[in-house]
Amino acid sequence: MSNFNKEIIQEFRANEGKMGGFFEGMTLLLVHTTGAKSGQLRINPTAYIKDGENLVIAASKGGEDTHPDWYHNLVANPQVIVEVGTETFSALAEFTSEPERSNLHGKLSLQYPMFKEYEEKTERKIPVVKLVRK
Numbered sequence: 001m002s003n004f005n006k007e008i009i010q011e012f013r014a015n016e017g018k019m020g021g022f023f024e025g026m027t028l029l030l031v032h033t034t035g036a037k038s039g040q041l042r043i044n045p046t047a048y049i050k051d052g053e054n055l056v057i058a059a060s061k062g063g064e065d066t067h068p069d070w071y072h073n074l075v076a077n078p079q080v081i082v083e084v085g086t087e088t089f090s091a092l093a094e095f096t097s098e099p100e101r102s103n104l105h106g107k108l109s110l111q112y113p114m115f116k117e118y119e120e121k122t123e124r125k126i127p128v129v130k131l132v133r134k
Helices: 003-014 069-076 100-111 114-121
Strands: 028-034 041-047 049-051 054-058 079-084 087-095 128-133
Touching (some): 028 069, 041 054, 041 069, 054 100
Antiparallel strands (some): 049 054
């Protein structure tokens, strides 16, 4: 795990999910995945929106041309643990397809305009994932 992610995770946990700096005002969660190759626990912070009872995240990787590692982990092992604020729960990652993917990505982009910029920056279709509480 990068030092950057470690610092975000520490701040997230110390402040009950509330963040400062670049992430101030954003809704962040921590998603615990199982490594696709290693089988080891991985924890990644990511922005999310709510869609009914589900939480929605995008595998944007800042608009890079490859998916983030955590996305590959979800594909291999869709059972996850999610931390939101002070709550921790089990969830199942569900991968959206069109037109739901575009609809949810549009909602993410309304709340966080950077997601629109990320999609414009890359030729890949950024996957949008629903985290469904179990």
